Amino acid sequence: MSSQSTLADDDLFGEAAAEMREEVEGHLADARASLPDSEDIWDAEADNVLGVLNALKSALDVGDAEEHLRQAKKTFIVGQRAEAFDDPDSLEAEIEAIEELLASIDDAEALVGDLTGTMPQLRSQLQEAAEAAADAEDGDESDD
Structure with missing residues (x-):
């Protein structure tokens, strides 16, 4: 193999590495864009707590964020194993941050789901x- 073809291979590898990084960053940006809006999960208009909980559950929908994160991770793993990234730690940190955020949203969604089932029962x-207290009070008054 000549040194000229080695240089061409290095250029191609560098170009492919840059494209992989862009792909990972693009998927991460798409994942972040798919996340719920903070105001949508904070502000709620409803007639009762069940309406608020249902609105919150809908607002916590992460859309395609999980799929974008999955695609970012797949490309990142290939690039990392090929040692294609100059700074893999920054990409890995971004991936982990989005994973943690999605886990927090998933936890919140589970809690809201639990409350959605519990609140009508509690009511x-x-x-x-x-009613039992009122009946007991009525019974006490009739004894007088």
């Missing part, structure tokens, strides 16, 4: 307790 139990 019903409180109504029954209030």
Whole structure:
């Protein structure tokens, strides 16, 4: 192999590495763009707590963020194993930050789901307790 073809191979490798980095960064940007808007999960307009919880559950939808992150990770792993990136730590840190954020959103979504199921049941139990207290009070008054 001549030194000229080696230089051409090095140029091609450098070009491919730059394209891989751009692809990873593009997928990470797309993942971040797919994340819920902070105001959408903070502001809620509803008539009751169940409406707020349902709105919050909808607002926590991450869209295609997980798929974009998956694509970024696939390209990153290939580039990392080929030692194609000058600074793989910065890309890895970005990937980890988005993974952690998606995990936090997933945790919040699970909590909201639990509350969505619990709140109507709690309301019903409180109504029954209030009715029982009212019945007991009526019973005490009739004893007089």
